[in-house]
Amino acid sequence: MNTLKEDEKKNVVLHAEGVTQYFPIKNGFGKIVNNVKAVDGVNLDLYEGETYGLVGETGCGKSTFGRALIRLLEPTAGKIEIKDTDNFVDISHMKESELRRYRKDMQMVFQDPFTSLNPRKKVGQILMEVLEIHNIGKKSDRTELTMKIMEKVGLRPQHFYRYPHQFSGGQRQRIGLARALILNPKLIVCDEPVSALDVSIQSQIINLLQDLQKNDKLTYLFIAHDMSVIKYISDRIGVMYLGHIVEEARNEELFTNTKHPYTQALLAAVPSIEVERKKERVVLEGELPSPIDPPTGCVYHTRCQYAKPICTQVAPVLKEVEKNHKVACLMYDKDLSQNPWEEQK
Amino acid sequence: MESNKEKVLEVCELSTIFHTDMGKLKAIDGVSFDVYKGEILGVVGESGCGKSVTAQSIMRLYDERRTASYEGEILFNGKNIFDYSNKEMKNIRGAKISMVFQDALSSLNPVFTVGSQIMETLMIHQKLSRKEAKERAIEMLRMVGIPAPEKRFNQCPHELSGGMRQRAMIAIALACKPELLIADEPTTALDVTIQAQIMDLIVDLNEKLNMGVVLITHDLAVVAEMCSRVIVMYLGQIVEEANVKDIFSNPKHPYTLGLIKSIPKIDGDRSERLFMIEGMVPLLNQIPTGCRFSTRCPLVTEKCKSEMPELRSISETQKVRCWAVE
Numbered sequence: 169m170n171t172l173k174e175d176e177k178k179n180v181v182l183h184a185e186g187v188t189q190y191f192p193i194k195n196g197f198g199k200i201v202n203n204v205k206a207v208d209g210v211n212l213d214l215y216e217g218e219t220y221g222l223v224g225e226t227g228c229g230k231s232t233f234g235r236a237l238i239r240l241l242e243p244t245a246g247k248i249e250i251k252d253t254d255n256f257v258d259i260s261h262m263k264e265s266e267l268r269r270y271r272k273d274m275q276m277v278f279q280d281p282f283t284s285l286n287p288r289k290k291v292g293q294i295l296m297e298v299l300e301i302h303n304i305g306k307k308s309d310r311t312e313l314t315m316k317i318m319e320k321v322g323l324r325p326q327h328f329y330r331y332p333h334q335f336s337g338g339q340r341q342r343i344g345l346a347r348a349l350i351l352n353p354k355l356i357v358c359d360e361p362v363s364a365l366d367v368s369i370q371s372q373i374i375n376l377l378q379d380l381q382k383n384d385k386l387t388y389l390f391i392a393h394d395m396s397v398i399k400y401i402s403d404r405i406g407v408m409y410l411g412h413i414v415e416e417a418r419n420e421e422l423f424t425n426t427k428h429p430y431t432q433a434l435l436a437a438v439p440s441i442e443v444e445r446k447k448e449r450v451v452l453e454g455e456l457p458s459p460i461d462p463p464t465g466c467v468y469h470t471r472c473q474y475a476k477p478i479c480t481q482v483a484p485v486l487k488e489v490e491k492n493h494k495v496a497c498l499m500y501d502k503d504l505s506q507n508p509w510e511e512q513k
Numbered sequence: 514m515e516s517n518k519e520k521v522l523e524v525c526e527l528s529t530i531f532h533t534d535m536g537k538l539k540a541i542d543g544v545s546f547d548v549y550k551g552e553i554l555g556v557v558g559e560s561g562c563g564k565s566v567t568a569q570s571i572m573r574l575y576d577e578r579r580t581a582s583y584e585g586e587i588l589f590n591g592k593n594i595f596d597y598s599n600k601e602m603k604n605i606r607g608a609k610i611s612m613v614f615q616d617a618l619s620s621l622n623p624v625f626t627v628g629s630q631i632m633e634t635l636m637i638h639q640k641l642s643r644k645e646a647k648e649r650a651i652e653m654l655r656m657v658g659i660p661a662p663e664k665r666f667n668q669c670p671h672e673l674s675g676g677m678r679q680r681a682m683i684a685i686a687l688a689c690k691p692e693l694l695i696a697d698e699p700t701t702a703l704d705v706t707i708q709a710q711i712m713d714l715i716v717d718l719n720e721k722l723n724m725g726v727v728l729i730t731h732d733l734a735v736v737a738e739m740c741s742r743v744i745v746m747y748l749g750q751i752v753e754e755a756n757v758k759d760i761f762s763n764p765k766h767p768y769t770l771g772l773i774k775s776i777p778k779i780d781g782d783r784s785e786r787l788f789m790i791e792g793m794v795p796l797l798n799q800i801p802t803g804c805r806f807s808t809r810c811p812l813v814t815e816k817c818k819s820e821m822p823e824l825r826s827i828s829e830t831q832k833v834r835c836w837a838v839e
Contacts, residue, residue, distance in 0.1 A: 368790035395705065438779060
């Protein structure tokens with residue numbers, strides 16, 4: 169578990185181990201009384217040129233995890249290593265000043281194109297600012313570089329002097345994308361980049377993301393709650409529930425050979441445009457429990473239709489049950505001395 | 514099938530005109546459709562196509578003295594609602610026609626308990642006493658599937674989760690057993706799992722209470738799961754109207770087709786590029802002459818650019834506004 173094999177390490181751009189992010193809850197005297205356990209011990213490897221889709225309901229910690237990975241938050245525990253030419257550097261507790269040289273490699277695209285752009289700056293300024301901060305090129309080169317990147321994401325040169333409010337949602341998302349791309353990053357965390365957009369605009373942005381990836385060997389961590397978008401864009405998919413990844417598999421595998429009961433319920437809930445195929449929906453009862461006081465044992469047992477008494481006591485770990493298919497569920501745990509589901513099979 | 518059903522609502526050539534700094538803008542232009550008892554009618558389209566304006570016009574929610582004026586007729590149970598006075602309109606809103614909004618947190622009053630907001634409707638419209646209203650309110654909360662309704666009754670909106678709030682809002686809307694429910698993107702802000710619960714609830718209550726439902730959404734998949742008929746809107750006009758089966762198996766208008774094709778399919782081919790509708794929806798003060806979709810349409814001809822096509826019936830149940838459709 170601890171170290172990757174040498175040949176595997178070559179392709180990995182980011183290696184995260186046991187990432188944990190707690191947000192303290194303080195009482196009136198500033199004493200920490202409890203924690204919101206947003207992300208609880210998540211392992212993840214991202215490979216060069218792949219798109220890793222992360223799905224889950226609101227409040228499951230997917231955005232927090234994405235932010236922690238590129239150190240917009242400092243994780244409470246765990247290790248995050250990114251590849252720097254040949255060796256790996258642990259950035260999990262690095263100082264801001266040291267971190268700056270690695271920021272170039274990891275960028276983020278935000279969900280809301282309306283609040284993530286400074287309304288008082290022109291598009292040109294927004295993009296050039298990034299180059300100034302990272303001290304790239306002379307002033308004249310910067311303008312040229314900005315123009316180039318704008319062309320790449322489908323913005324016109326005259327847009328350079330416009331303000332964000334003069335653009336539509338889709339155009340603004342292009343600006344956000346240009347801002348992330350201008351530094352030539354290796355990894356982009358896309359936090360629900362298309363969920364605020366209409367379908368016709370959504371497909372434009374998704375196609376753009378894929379074109380850019382092909383040209384530059386970009387790695388995406390694509391966070392979304394829309395199953396059909398995730399299915400279309402991802403190579404591998406991780407399903408998150410209450411701060412844990414409960415299932416991780418290659419795209420096709422996850423949809424055809426769904427293992428975890430939560431993933432099954434999530435897929436069944438997705439509405440489909442095929443009118444004929446009226447599915448028997450497993451309606452997931454109830455809602456996500458509070459991350460302040462998560463259930464003991466398996467976090468999903470309160471809503472799981474297969475739950476047994478053992479699930480309330482033993483917390484499952486994410487284990488490979490088939491090749492490249494990891495599940496965190498006791499039902500598939502072969503090491504369990506007495507598997508109560510065995511008899512049913 | 515529908516001919517023997519009773520019409521709840523008939524919208525005839527409705528136009529809503531806003532008076533803005535940029536002059537008069539027609540947000541919807543000559544929209545006509547019917548809603549029958551016991552059916553769910555879907556209204557789809559992208560942002561800015563006028564679906565919410567249509568909904569709010571049916572309720573007459575715009576300030577008619579300053580911001581907006583209406584043209585055309587809306588017949589509710591055979592009577593034109595534009596003939597009603599403000600006072601009469603108040604008796605209809607929330608009692609006979611009610612509405613569920615997208616954002617439950619900003620639509621519910623944050624300083625009153627959920628229970629008192631349901632009671633308010635009942636006491637105003639049905640003149641119930643406090644005690645009766647409280648009983649009915651708890652009954653409503655139970656009907657929309659809120660566990661422990663006695664406890665929830667005394668809670669404020671912020672104490673409920675997103676799905677619960679949406680349920681509470683549905684409870685308020687249905688408290689007076691309306692004949693028509695307008696649901697404006699009721700599931701858009703929710704997770705898929707909660708969305709499935711709310712969709713089931715609306716379908717269930719629609720059958721139970723035999724009311725007409727107008728479901729406004731941008732999500733075609735939601736329409737496919739819930740509705741019996743669909744209207745597709747583009748830039749303030751209806752471009753296609755059909756049964757839900759036909760709209761997905763046999764879409765006629767290039768815009769409808771584009772919308773359906775641009776959704777990534779859950780069992781689709783990943784190597785294919787997603788279909789794109791080029792460009793974006795024009796602004797209301799830059800409406801193209803001729804067909805409104807002509808600036809983005811792949812099948813555009815000279816005729817489309819100069820002449821506006823009418824919404825024509827091509828079969829008993831399907832209507833299309835396009836020159837290219839025979």
